[in-house]
Every structure is written in structure tokens, then in C-alpha cells.
Amino acid sequence: MSDKPAPFTAEEFQDQTNVSRETLDHLRRYAALLEKWQKAINLVGKSTLPDLWRRHMLDSWQLLSGVSLSKGSWLDLGSGAGFPALVVAIATEFEVHAVESDQRKCLFMQNVSRETLAGLTVHRARIEEIPPFSVDVISARALAPLEKLLDYAAPFAHAKTEFLFLKGQDVDDELTNASKCWNMQVEKYRSLTSDDGCIVKLTKVSRHS
Secondary structure, three states, rough: OOOOOOOOOOOHHHHHHHHHHHHHHHHHHHHHHHHHHHHOOOOOOOOHHHHHHHHHHHHHHHHHHHHOOOOEEEEEOOOOOOOHHHHHHHHOOEHHHHEEOHHHHHHHHHHHHHHHHOOEEEEEHHHHHOOOEEEEEEEEEEOOOOHHHHHHHHHHEEEEEEEEEEOOHHHHHHHHHHOEEEEEEEEEEEEEOOOOEEEEEEEEEEEEE
């Protein structure tokens, strides 16, 4: 017998997150488009598709538990297939910007945004190529070590920007390395989707003088 948990369903996602029926319908549309486009473009790891609602939808949505704001501007770095950028844009009032260098993934996100009325702004570029603009929240999922993420994010941050990063078992080592160059207030939240994962929330971030 397999010890793998049964796939997490859209209904279980709604039970756990309490999103509205309209939001769930938009997320269902997103999931359907992902499965359709995945046949031609490698948007997410093939092995994660059967458990899409846990591995991607819930994994993205859980970032919202760490945010003190309910609206404002949100920048997601290295958005890939739109996680968490599209989930945040669909489920909240945030004005969300997604940064992704892969043209096909950008086209996918733009298509989903149109069909779900998400209002996502997609920037097709490398992060360091984008003229900086100030945002209230900055997120990233499986993009780079923490020290590098802060280098990427710093030009877009203001004094009260909240940084939310999904991290794995090496998080403490990454925090130690980042603290050599950065001042920051750190909070960690246990992941809802991974036994060895967590959400790292950073505030009051500044580079050592």
C-alpha cells in the first residue's frame, strides 16, 4: 500500500481557506487552463499535477496568512506558471505584479488573468532588468537563496514592505547567510503543504551600512 496522501480537492481547498464560491470558480478555471497548457509547455513539475490543489493552490494561498495588509501592491518574483501571483490576484484585492523571463509562461499567465478577471500585471523580463517601483509586499517561491532574493527585492521595497518567501529545510542556513549582509526582523510559519517547509516573513529589512 502507498503512504502517499490522497490528492487534495478543490472542495477541500475551499473548506480550508474559506474562499468565496466565485473565487473558487476562478481558481478552478486556472487549474483547468494549467492542465490544458501543460500538455504543450512544462509549466509545473509533472508529478505535482495530480495534487495541484495542495502543491500549488494551497501552497500559494498560505502566504496570505502572513500578510498584515488586505490590499495594496504585491510583487511576485520568478512567478513561473503564476504561483503565487495569480492565486493572490484572484483571491484578494491586491494589485499584483508578476515577474517572469520565460515568454511562454508569461503568455500563460496573461491568458489566465484575462479568463479569471484577475487583473494581474505580467512583466516579461529578468528581475534586474525592470525599472524599480515601490510595493507593499514581495514574494517568491523556489526561486533563489534568501540572500539573493533580498538583492533582487531591495530596489522595490520601502520601509514597511513585507517580504514573504516559501522555504525548505535549509531555511536556517539561508537566514544565517543573509544576516551577514542584511538587517531584518524574522518570523517563521510552518507550511501547510510540506513537513519540512515554512513561510519566512521579513520586515524592517535594510542592508548593513
